[in-house]
Amino acid sequence: EAGVTQFPSHSVIEKGQTVTLRCDPISGHDNLYWYRRVMGKEIKFLLHFVKESKQDESGMPNNRFLAERTGGTYSTLKVQPAELEDSGVYFCASSQVRGKNTEAFFGQGTRLTVV
Amino acid sequence: AQSVTQPDIHITVSEGASLELRCNYSYGATPYLFWYVQSPGQGLQLLLKYFSGDTLVQGIKGFEAEFKRSQSSFNLRKPSVHWSDAAEYFCAVARRAGGGNKLTFGTGTQLKVEL
Numbered sequence: 298e299a300g301v302t303q304f305p306s307h308s309v310i311e312k313g314q315t316v317t318l319r320c321d322p323i324s325g326h327d328n329l330y331w332y333r334r335v336m337g338k339e340i341k342f343l344l345h346f347v348k349e350s351k352q353d354e355s356g357m358p359n360n361r362f363l364a365e366r367t368g369g370t371y372s373t374l375k376v377q378p379a380e381l382e383d384s385g386v387y388f389c390a391s392s393q394v395r396g397k398n399t400e401a402f403f404g405q406g407t408r409l410t411v412v
Numbered sequence: 413a414q415s416v417t418q419p420d421i422h423i424t425v426s427e428g429a430s431l432e433l434r435c436n437y438s439y440g441a442t443p444y445l446f447w448y449v450q451s452p453g454q455g456l457q458l459l460l461k462y463f464s465g466d467t468l469v470q471g472i473k474g475f476e477a478e479f480k481r482s483q484s485s486f487n488l489r490k491p492s493v494h495w496s497d498a499a500e501y502f503c504a505v506a507r508r509a510g511g512g513n514k515l516t517f518g519t520g521t522q523l524k525v526e527l
Contacts (some may be wrong), residue, residue: 300455301455330514330515332515332517337519338519339416339517339518339519339520340456340502340504340515340517340520341517342514342515342516345514353514388455388456390456390515392513400458400461401458401513401515402458403448403455403456403457404455405453405454405455406455
């Protein structure tokens with residue numbers, strides 16, 4: 298069974314450009330999470346989807362970030378326009394909605410560098 | 413608000429030596445606790461988790477952790493470290509959120525293993 302897959306693995310863009318990150322969760326996982334780690338800091342929650350609905354987007358930094366999950370399958374995270382402080386590693390995770398003991402499986406992350 | 417503290421940013425141990433990575437959390441109720449590991453170029457992998465029951469939990473790769481409510485700690489241990497354990501380790505706490513678990517991470521501990 299395929300794990301959580303993220304594309305691209307690395308992205309280098311200029312300030313002001315737009316970047317779209319993609320996450321393909323494990324098949325059948327209704328929960329999908331985005332996290333971000335800025336260099337030297339902790340991994341921070343961005344938002345949580347249950348199927349196609351945003352359950353919690355309290356961690357989204359500002360309105361330059363837009364997350365979507367069309368049809369409750371893969372998700373995209375768009376940054377427009379990108380700023381220098383958006384650089385970091387963006388992780389996606391997915392889990393099943395089954396009782397309380399749900400383990401989150403993480404992708405390998407997308408390293409975003411804004412120059 | 414919940415928080416996680418990993419006081420050691422870097423730790424170096426000799427191969428074959430024992431290891432303990434510290435984790436303290438702040439949370440109002442009984443937490444769900446996790447340890448994740450990230451090896452170079454890899455995503456986050458779950459080592460072990462605590463939800464309830466026995467406070468000493470066993471994980472993969474020979475790791476274990478003990479939940480101590482009185483100390484608000486969930487330290488990770490391994491009796492004999494292997495060179496392949498060199499990686500970054502993250503402690504995390506979760507509260508149930510919409511059928512899943514939204515994670516709050518510590519800043520991570522980078523483990524170096526000397527041969």
